[in-house]
Amino acid sequence: MGSSQTKPLTPGRKWADVPFQLLETPRKKARTAGDMKTAKEETGAFAAASEMVLIHNMIIRGLNSIYVQAPNIKEPKDVQDFFTYMYSWALLVHMHHHNEEEVIFPLLEKAIGVDGYMEKNVDQHKLFGPGLTAFDDYVKAGKAGEIQFDGVKVQTIIDSFASIFIEHLKEEIPTFLALDKYENKIDWPAYNAAVLEKAVKKGDTEFEIPFAIVNQDMTFEGGIHAGTFPDIPLIPMLLFKHWFIPKHLEAWRFAPCTRHGIPQDLPFA
Ligand SMILES: [Fe+2]
Numbered sequence: 001m002g003s004s005q006t007k008p009l010t011p012g013r014k015w016a017d018v019p020f021q022l023l024e025t026p027r028k029k030a031r032t033a034g035d036m037k038t039a040k041e042e043t044g045a046f047a048a049a050s051e052m053v054l055i056h057n058m059i060i061r062g063l064n065s066i067y068v069q070a071p072n073i074k075e076p077k078d079v080q081d082f083f084t085y086m087y088s089w090a091l092l093v094h095m096h097h098h099n100e101e102e103v104i105f106p107l108l109e110k111a112i113g114v115d116g117y118m119e120k121n122v123d124q125h126k127l128f129g130p131g132l133t134a135f136d137d138y139v140k141a142g143k144a145g146e147i148q149f150d151g152v153k154v155q156t157i158i159d160s161f162a163s164i165f166i167e168h169l170k171e172e173i174p175t176f177l178a179l180d181k182y183e184n185k186i187d188w189p190a191y192n193a194a195v196l197e198k199a200v201k202k203g204d205t206e207f208e209i210p211f212a213i214v215n216q217d218m219t220f221e222g223g224i225h226a227g228t229f230p231d232i233p234l235i236p237m238l239l240f241k242h243w244f245i246p247k248h249l250e251a252w253r254f255a256p257c258t259r260h261g262i263p264q265d266l267p268f269a
Helices: 026-032 044-072 076-112 119-127 129-143 151-182 188-201 208-213 234-247
Strands: none
Touching: 026 044, 044 076, 044 151, 044 188, 044 208, 076 119, 076 129, 076 151, 076 188, 076 208, 119 129, 119 151, 129 151, 208 234
16 A cells, blocks of 8 residues: 555545435445345446446545635645646546546447447436536636636535536446346447556556546445456556656645545545
């Protein structure tokens, strides 16, 4: 886990699990129900659905950490760094949806031979589009120094799209689980390779991936996903931890986790 020491979270202090609720993985649900699925027993669809939850939870933790800290950020240096943090969140969201629309969904639809199987999910991307654009515009103007930062305004913008956005993140999971009935049609190892290729090799190494890493809680659900997620290979992971993440440490101080995935207090919560 590296040498970084972290204190346990301060009880009663807001963290990145509010106000928007994190999603439960099918993996956790199955184990709670006593249906102890080991990684070997998991179908491809089941594993992919669980992995999608973990990715969505990075996005939700990121949004929460912005939401709870925004009103308390005042100093110009903090504001500037916070804009970088917000920018990185939006970049992760855009890349995630772009990858789904361009690579992941078409790949799955082609494999199962059902055109438009994922269409509902793509339609939902459009529903929160305007809210996300308002967020992007705000961050852009902020980074350019054209506006005075207002944390309450940030919350208002998030409130304008959050419920439909979170609903979408939730509803995508059953769509993946339902792919179970096409298990023999989908080449899941090829799917995983394509996802990894798109997310890591073609991802943004400066802001997007570092943001995702510091929004991944390795202790989530009792740590049952450690070892399977995130599935960034060792060498690139070391590069992120020791080269890319240190480049913008000033922005990652707003993050809910260390670069090793250990939860930490949010400094402005
Ligand atoms: Fe997704």
